[in-house]
Amino acid sequence: MSKIIDGKQVSADVKARIAKETAELKTKGIEVGLAVVIVGEDPASQVYVRNKEKACEAVGFNSYKYALPEQTTESELLELVDKLNNDPKVNGILVQLPLPKHLNDKVIIDNIKYEKDVDAFHPVNVGKIMIGDYSFLPCTPAGVMELIHSTGVEVAGKQCVVIGRSNIVGKPMAMLLLHESGTVTICHSKTKNLKEICADADILVAAVGRAKMVTADYIKPGAVVIDVGMNRDENGKLCGDVDFEDCKDKAGYITPVPGGVGPMTIAMLMQNTLTAAKQQQCIE
Ligand code: GUN
Numbered sequence: 001m002s003k004i005i006d007g008k009q010v011s012a013d014v015k016a017r018i019a020k021e022t023a024e025l026k027t028k029g030i031e032v033g034l035a036v037v038i039v040g041e042d043p044a045s046q047v048y049v050r051n052k053e054k055a056c057e058a059v060g061f062n063s064y065k066y067a068l069p070e071q072t073t074e075s076e077l078l079e080l081v082d083k084l085n086n087d088p089k090v091n092g093i094l095v096q097l098p099l100p101k102h103l104n105d106k107v108i109i110d111n112i113k114y115e116k117d118v119d120a121f122h123p124v125n126v127g128k129i130m131i132g133d134y135s136f137l138p139c140t141p142a143g144v145m146e147l148i149h150s151t152g153v154e155v156a157g158k159q160c161v162v163i164g165r166s167n168i169v170g171k172p173m174a175m176l177l178l179h180e181s182g183t184v185t186i187c188h189s190k191t192k193n194l195k196e197i198c199a200d201a202d203i204l205v206a207a208v209g210r211a212k213m214v215t216a217d218y219i220k221p222g223a224v225v226i227d228v229g230m231n232r233d234e235n236g237k238l239c240g241d242v243d244f245e246d247c248k249d250k251a252g253y254i255t256p257v258p259g260g261v262g263p264m265t266i267a268m269l270m271q272n273t274l275t276a277a278k279q280q281q282c283i284e
Contacts, residue, residue: 011263092118143264164207
């Protein structure tokens with residue numbers, strides 16, 4: 001029987017530490033602010049944005065929400081980004097993705113001041129992650145690292161397999177594991193012998209977006225299994241990329257969905273926002 005990694009608990013611990021530090025900054029007259037921009041009516045994005053606002057409130061940050069209509073033009077959105085870039089009350093800027101089709105994510109992200117890019121999506125921050133000189137951690141991969149650390153399992157020297165090569169999760173995930181001296185393999189849709197490669201992993205991170213794709217035969221006995229997936233199963237129930245029921249007795253540690261990686265992403269966003277505020281105030 002494996003140990004289930006409690007993402008809600010680890011996330012609560014991270015947020016408690018952030019709240020304490022935020023309260024200490026407040027006694028010195030320093031406040032922390034996050035601006036969240038949402039364009040259009042996408043229901044999933046609205047839920048994510050609400051959760052980010054709630055998290056800000058819980059840790060003592062000021063949150064500034066900008067909800068823009070679907071038909072907002074690129075120049076209108078860039079004008080808002082420019083205003084936020086220059087607003088000293090705003091330490092972090094997050095533009096919720098995906099944007100409506102007529103807007104180019106890359107153009108918008110490239111125009112966020114990289115010092116305020118708390119998603120770590122700006123090319124400067126992506127480059128910093130590559131060379132291990134990062135102020136901002138990519139939120140989901142950083143959350144995964146916290147969960148791995150919570151198990152007490154050392155990454156150094158371990159076989160680490162990441163399934164998925166997205167810019168937001170797979171690639172930065174591999175970098176963070178590499179920075180901790182893991183031996184990292186990135187698998188993707190063209191990978192041959194996926195099952196065999198995964199079955200050799202001491203640490204397996206699944207970020208493919210295919211419901212319950214990873215079954216027990218992909219798992220090395222005792223492995224740490226982290227599930228980044230967020231899918232619906234055949235009954236419309238939320239599930240991960242890992243077939244939890246099938247794998248839970250074989251893995252050493254495993255994350256559930258929901259309640260695993262999900263709560264960590266927002267905690268790491270709060271961490272990046274606090275880091276941004278401290279850097280802008282020249283603390284550290
Ligand atoms: N949409 C889904 N996840 C994210 C995220 O982490 N950041 C942003 N900006 N948009 C998202």
